[in-house]
Structures are given as structure tokens and as C-alpha cells.
Amino acid sequence: MTGHGLRVLLLAWAAGGLALGLAFQALAPGLAPSAFAAATLPVLAVLLRDILRGLLAGQAGLDLLAALSMAGALALGEPLAGAVVALMFAGGGFLEDHARARARAEMTALLARQPRRAARHGAAGLEEVAIEAIRPGDRLLVRQGEVVPVDGTALSAAVLDTAALTGESLPQRIAAGAAVLSGATNAGEAFDLLAARPAAESTLAGIVRLVEQAQASRAPMARLADRWALGFLAVTLAIAAAAWALSGDARRVLAVLVVATPCPLILAVPVALIAGLSRAARAGVLVKSGAALEMLARVRVLLLDKTGTLTEGRVRLLEARPEPGLTGAELLRLAASLDQASAHPVAQGLVAAAREAGLPLATPTGVHEDPGAGIAGLVEGRRVALGGPGFVAAHGWPGAAAEADGHAPGALRVLVAADGAPAGLLVLADPPRADAAAMLATARSAGIRRIVLLSGDRAAVADSVGAALGVDAVLAERSPAEKVAAVLREKPQGPVLMLGDGVNDAPALAAADIGVAMGARGAAASAEAADAVVLVDRIDRLAEAMRIARRARGIALQSVAAGIGLSVLGMLAAAAGYLTPVQGAVLQEAIDVAVILNALRALRG
Known part of the structure; x- marks a missing residue:
């Protein structure tokens, strides 16, 4: 049985036993204690098993208080209190599962979106294939309403809904020849897609892997909450000891333990952080972990x-200044041919400018790129180097730095050397x-x-x-x-x-x-x-993610502080004799429900 299934079963058992016991109190009072004890024992047994497993793993927490409360209630002849604690503990686990599931809703929706099959153009016409069979260069048909299965290039104009991936509320019009990311939904007419990479390497597959990592992670705050829980355990035992020393009444001690079980620490923090992960994903920022x-x-x-x-990273060519013996078009063609091997935005801008000019590009060989500095290789037998002054100077243009300094400071300057000699300068703009x-x-x-x-x-x-x-x-x-x-x-x-x-x-x-x-x-x-x-290609989403993260963390801390504060006040009242064990159990249940609901506020904007 799954952990969630066991929690549902324990909750149903504890609720049924408590209800039966209350009915017996009215109809057959002698049977009521047995019904309350029967409602408590299975929950206590599972709890003791979990505590033992935690101790063997070097972990301890407030589950110990719940076990002490239930065992103490049975030992002191307060089976009703024990049944209420059992119901409270089982209900708390069920509520936590429910809250986590709700908080993960936007993230797990991405997992469900991953398509399993696609329509591929073949020799005999369209054929339905598993997305694992798609290879770069395959021509796919993306029908209206379908999710784009792999990254590729649109072969005709398209209208895509990227809301599930990026949070964009309006469909985006994509021109023919534009890159298309997997995971978007076709909101317009059917269009053909030229696959650029296998499904396993696509954007959606990568996002799914990140989502799975994020869901499986455990945040430092959650581990910190465990450490706080040990401190809270010490405070609880100290208050219980003081109640015994001042009154000698074991039922007061039991009431203190019941009020402290379980603690909002182990409920509020993970719920708030998972809610924050979900909200950030909805805003277009996938955070890989609670940490x-x-x-x-x-x-x-x-x-x-x-x-x-x-x-913008989409540079525009402003000017080509070739050295004598070269034309501007030939300078651009040499540089763009080599830059086909680079993923740098400036390189992509040069390649786009050359293609817009209708220049035939050659395939480069022997390419070596120094990220952030420059790139060198062979283009039609000529050794070409382009990039910053230091890089190009090392490839045959000693005066590159002086040449670069002669232009406007706001422009991007790409220096080009060919066969160990200066070839020219390309001036580009990349606005903020x-x-x-x-x-x-x-x-x-x-x-x-x-x-x-x-x-x-x-x-x-x-x-x-x-x-x-x-x-x-x-x-x-x-x-x-x-x-x-x-x-x-x-x-x-x-x-x-x-x-x-x-x-x-x-x-x-x-x-x-x-x-x-x-x-x-x-x-x-x-x-x-x-x-x-x-x-999404928008930098402002980072600021939104920061705001969401700060709010989620603040709500988690707020829930912890409020939960602990209310629990301590309840324990003091119980120690002074103002709360019976049953009343303390009901009070703590209300506190737990309140902090979970407060933590779920992190889901809202």
C-alpha cells in the first residue's frame, strides 16, 4: 500500500473508531473506552514504526510527542483523548498530502503535457509514430490543439499558445523559419515542423526532468524545521516536567503533550515552499529545488x-569594413560561415545577416572556440579567426586592439583575420x-x-x-x-x-x-x-520569481512562528490546568489546520 493510501486508511479507521466510541457513550457506556482504544492503537503502531525507522536513520522529531500522547492517554485512562490525538495525527498527514498535491498542480501539469505520439511525413504519407522514433530532419505535422512534440523549425507560419510553459497569456504568432520549442500548443491552423533534435533532448523533456527534480527535493528550510522541532520538543518536555513538579497531576502532563502534537513546523514549511515552486513555474521560471x-x-x-x-542577443549588422582586396559581402560571408559552428548570440546575428543578404555559406572545419573571446577554423581552405582584439591578435592581426578602439563605444566590434592577416571589421548593435x-x-x-x-x-x-x-x-x-x-x-x-x-x-x-x-x-x-x-525570453520574469520566493519563504516563517506561539500558549494553559487532554487535542488540531491553510496562501498571487 502507498504511503498516501495508508494515511487514508488510518484516517478512516480513527474517525470511524471515534464516532463509534461517541455512539457507545450514549448507548452503551461500558463499550466506549474499548472503541476509543481500538481507534488509537493502529495509528500508534504505525507511528512507532515510523519513529523507529527515523531513529535508525539518525532522525528524530515531533512524532515522538504524538506517540507519548497516545500511549499516555491509554495508560492514564483517557482513551477519548487518545482517539482525538490519533484522529488529529492521521488527519494532519492526510491534510499535508492534500496540500502538497494541490501545490504541485501547475508543475505536474507539465508532466501530463508530454506527448507520446506525433504525425510524421513519410514516403507513404502521414504516419503516427512514437516521439522516441523522431530524428533530426524529420518533417512533422502539428495539428490544431496538439502539443509540439520536439524542438524544431516552423516550415510555415503558426500560432502557438505557450502559457503552460512560460505563463504568456496570449498566443504568439510564429513566422516561417522561426525556432519552435516543444511543449507549446498549436492554437492555430496545422503546420509542418522540421525536427531539430530528438524528443529526449527537447525543451519539454528537459523541463520534465527539472520538474521531477524539483518535486523530489527537500529544502534547507525543511531541514532547519527539523532542527527547530528538536528544540520545540525540549521546550515541550520542560513545560510538561514543570506541570508535574507543580501539580503532581499526570493528566496535566498529558494535556501539555497533546497540545504540542503534531507541530506546525513539519507541515507549514514544505507546503509553502512547494507552493512557491508551483507559482514560479506558472510565472515562467522553473526552480529546480526547494533549496x-x-x-x-x-x-x-x-x-x-x-x-x-x-x-536582446539579436544583434544587427550596422557596417562591414573590409581590408583592401575584400568586399564587405565577402568579409561577412567568411565570418558567418565560421560562426555557423557557434551558439553565441553575436555569431547567430552574423549568420542571420548573411542569410538575409543571400550569401552562400560554406561549412567550416577544424573549429576551435574560446567562449567569450573568439572562434577560429577553416573556411574553404582559408584559416579564419574572428572575435575580440586579444583573440584575433593571436591569430595574425597584431594591431587589432587599436583598430577596435576607433569606433563608437556602444557598438559591438567583431574583428576578422584570414590566413594570418587582417581581413576587416564588422560593426553590430545589440541593444538592451x-x-x-x-x-x-x-x-x-x-x-x-x-x-x-x-x-x-x-x-x-x-x-x-x-x-x-x-x-x-x-x-x-x-x-x-x-x-x-x-x-x-x-x-x-x-x-x-x-x-x-x-x-x-x-x-x-x-x-x-x-x-x-x-x-x-x-x-x-x-x-x-x-x-x-x-x-520565456523575458528577463523581467526573474524579478517575479524573486518576489514569489520571498513571499513563500515569508509565509513559511510566519506559519511556523504563529503555530509555535499558539502551541506554547496552549501548553502553558494546559500546564496550569485550564485545558483537559481532549480540549488540548482539539485546540492543536485547529492550529495545524490553520497553519496549513496559511501556507497555501503561497499559491496565490
Whole structure:
């Protein structure tokens, strides 16, 4: 039997036994104690088994108080109190299961969305195949209302509903040739999709794996709650001992134990954090664990990559300045041919510009990329290198730095060398995201004390973006190793969040207290290294996730404080003789229900 099934059975048994006992009290009083004891014993037996397992695993908690209460009630001739405690304990477990299930609703909906079959164009027409059989290059038909099965390219215009993945309320119109992420729903006419990768490597499959990790995780606050529970156990036993010393009445001791069973600590924290994970997923940010959600709530320093994170990452070619002997079109063609091997947003911008110009691109070979610095390889037998001044200088253009400094500071400059000689300069623009300034302002209002732009780009470009957005510091021309060092230097200022999207950001994302990847267009390596992934290509969703995390953590702490405070007051009243064991049990049940309902407020906006 599953854990949830056993809890349902125990709840039904305890409720039935208690009801039968109350009926016997009116009709056959002599049988009532036996009915109450019968309602208590199975719950006590299961509880003692769980306590033993916990002790063998080195864990102890407030379940011990519940066992002491039930055993004490039976021993002291208070079987009604024991039955109420049994019902309360079984009911608390059932309510916790129900609350967790409700809080997970938005996340588990993603699991159910994963399609199992797809329509593929074949030699004999359309054929239904399992999504595991789909291979890159397959042409698929996505019918109206169907979920896109794999990542790919739309072969015709489409209208997609991405609400389940990103929280976007309005369908998005996708042009022919645009990238389409799996998991979106076709809200328009049927369209053909060219598969880009297998189903196991698709965006939806990756999200499903992250959801499963998030659901299985246990947050530091939950472990901290366990430690608080031990302290609360000590306080409870101290109050019970004082009640015995002052009155010598064992029933007062029993009343104290009953009021303290079970504790809101073990109910409120996990429910509030799971609710926070669910809310963040609904907002378009998939937080991988409760640990990450709690850290997201505590962040004080924000480090951000520039290209593709603070900026649009869709660069536009402004100007091509070839060296004598080359045309601007040939310079762009050489650079774009090599950049086909790079996932960097600037590289993708150059490739897009070349294709828009109708230039035929060659397939590069022998490619070597230094993330954040440049890329080199062979294009039609010519050794081509492009990137920043330092990288290109090492590949045959010693004066690259001087050439790059001769242009406007707000522009992106890609230097190109061919066969060990200067080939030219490509000037591009990558404007800041429209929502970047608002996100940073919201982050500051949410408690961020320091914002740093951390980029591998040239200082002039990074400084220009940093000045436009009002960041506190700009660290430019940083290699991946130097980005890690910058993250570590910021940690004394408080918990550090690193936001990035490229392969070169992955080490810094892993080094930060919490790493967040821009997953809509970012590299897979950054998403794997990150603790959270922004599923939609909007940076403002991070600020929303921070707000949700802070609210969930605040509600958890509020529930714990209120639950403990009310329990302590109830124990003091019981110790003074103002509460009987039965009254104490009913009071604690009300407290537990109240803190669970309060924790569920984290689900609401």
C-alpha cells in the first residue's frame, strides 16, 4: 500500500473508531473506552514504526510527542483523548498530502503535457509514430490543439499558445523559419515542423526532468524545521516536567503533550515552499529545488551577463569594413560561415545577416572556440579567426586592439583575420532588452543591494550598457574562470545570484549561491549548471520569481512562528490546568489546520 493510501486508511479507521466510541457513550457506556482504544492503537503502531525507522536513520522529531500522547492517554485512562490525538495525527498527514498535491498542480501539469505520439511525413504519407522514433530532419505535422512534440523549425507560419510553459497569456504568432520549442500548443491552423533534435533532448523533456527534480527535493528550510522541532520538543518536555513538579497531576502532563502534537513546523514549511515552486513555474521560471527557492528569497547581490541576458542577443549588422582586396559581402560571408559552428548570440546575428543578404555559406572545419573571446577554423581552405582584439591578435592581426578602439563605444566590434592577416571589421548593435531596466528596479525593491554587469565583452561596450541600465559596477573582458572569481569575490556581500545564458556562463552559474539560466535561447550547458531556468525570453520574469520566493519563504516563517506561539500558549494553559487532554487535542488540531491553510496562501498571487 502507498504511503498516501495508508494515511487514508488510518484516517478512516480513527474517525470511524471515534464516532463509534461517541455512539457507545450514549448507548452503551461500558463499550466506549474499548472503541476509543481500538481507534488509537493502529495509528500508534504505525507511528512507532515510523519513529523507529527515523531513529535508525539518525532522525528524530515531533512524532515522538504524538506517540507519548497516545500511549499516555491509554495508560492514564483517557482513551477519548487518545482517539482525538490519533484522529488529529492521521488527519494532519492526510491534510499535508492534500496540500502538497494541490501545490504541485501547475508543475505536474507539465508532466501530463508530454506527448507520446506525433504525425510524421513519410514516403507513404502521414504516419503516427512514437516521439522516441523522431530524428533530426524529420518533417512533422502539428495539428490544431496538439502539443509540439520536439524542438524544431516552423516550415510555415503558426500560432502557438505557450502559457503552460512560460505563463504568456496570449498566443504568439510564429513566422516561417522561426525556432519552435516543444511543449507549446498549436492554437492555430496545422503546420509542418522540421525536427531539430530528438524528443529526449527537447525543451519539454528537459523541463520534465527539472520538474521531477524539483518535486523530489527537500529544502534547507525543511531541514532547519527539523532542527527547530528538536528544540520545540525540549521546550515541550520542560513545560510538561514543570506541570508535574507543580501539580503532581499526570493528566496535566498529558494535556501539555497533546497540545504540542503534531507541530506546525513539519507541515507549514514544505507546503509553502512547494507552493512557491508551483507559482514560479506558472510565472515562467522553473526552480529546480526547494533549496534554490529559499536561496532565491535571500539573494542580496545580482550578477548579470550582458549578451543575450541584459541585451536582446539579436544583434544587427550596422557596417562591414573590409581590408583592401575584400568586399564587405565577402568579409561577412567568411565570418558567418565560421560562426555557423557557434551558439553565441553575436555569431547567430552574423549568420542571420548573411542569410538575409543571400550569401552562400560554406561549412567550416577544424573549429576551435574560446567562449567569450573568439572562434577560429577553416573556411574553404582559408584559416579564419574572428572575435575580440586579444583573440584575433593571436591569430595574425597584431594591431587589432587599436583598430577596435576607433569606433563608437556602444557598438559591438567583431574583428576578422584570414590566413594570418587582417581581413576587416564588422560593426553590430545589440541593444538592451526593453524590460531590463524595469527588472533591475524591481530587483532592488525586492532586496537586492548590489547589481554587477559581468561580461566577456570589451569594456567600452559593457560600460555603455551598464551606464544605460544604472548598474553598480561593470566587470568586462572576463574569461569564464575570471567570472567564477568575480562571483566568489561578491559572496561576502551576501548570497549571490548569477544570471546568464551562454556556455561561458556555466561555471559562474555553478559557482554562485543560485545560478539562473535564460533557457529560451540559452545554451544547454548553462541550463544544466543553473539552479533555475527562465523558460520565456523575458528577463523581467526573474524579478517575479524573486518576489514569489520571498513571499513563500515569508509565509513559511510566519506559519511556523504563529503555530509555535499558539502551541506554547496552549501548553502553558494546559500546564496550569485550564485545558483537559481532549480540549488540548482539539485546540492543536485547529492550529495545524490553520497553519496549513496559511501556507497555501503561497499559491496565490
